[in-house]
Amino acid sequence: MKTLIIGASGQIGKMTTQKMLSEGNDVVALVRDKNKLAGIEHNNLTIVEQDLENDFSRAFEGIEQVIFSAGSGGATGADKTLLIDLWAAVKAINYAVDAKVNHFIMVSSIGADAPDNIESSIKPYLVAKHMADQHLIQSGLNHTIIRPGTLLDDKATGVFTTTRPATRQDAVINREDVADALVYIATKESKNSQVFELFNGDKPLSELPAFN
Structure with missing residues (x-):
């Protein structure tokens, strides 16, 4: 199965790309700057250099599965949160x-289920994630939202x-670990639509109902 990884040069995306390739999977890595993947060479890797703020539909040619791990980053403002975490995600879903x-x-975030329950500076980010998740759920696509x-680090x-752990510091x-979970889900033969939170815990993925 050929997998498109959107945000393949980010921290989680890059690890996921490397792990997918190490297991022999065909990967198309979508990045804005291909130099950020310098050092990753594999016969099963195709790099597509495109900006998520523009039309990136050609990256979906021949794609059977998508991992969306792109994010605007904590140093950007609400404008990039809107354009990347919401609008680029919506476009990716539509292209899919x-x-x-x-x-x-979809790599989402804790708190995306109910952004009003969290009063903090990241609320715009959670709203963007919430709306992107809802668009995916309503798209009709078979999906996994983590x-x-x-x-x-x-x-x-x-x-x-x-x-969800009882205390915020344990959540x-x-x-x-997120990258490993993405690879586990991506390489499973049977996949059912689901949404779940994920934290450090005490069980391997094979023992969690969401992964079986």
């Missing part, structure tokens, strides 16, 4: 519908939970 993609995996907790733990997950 037109291309008759089999499965669309809402990870606060992201950390530590090495993967290999153990997870989909139950975290390492970026590499």
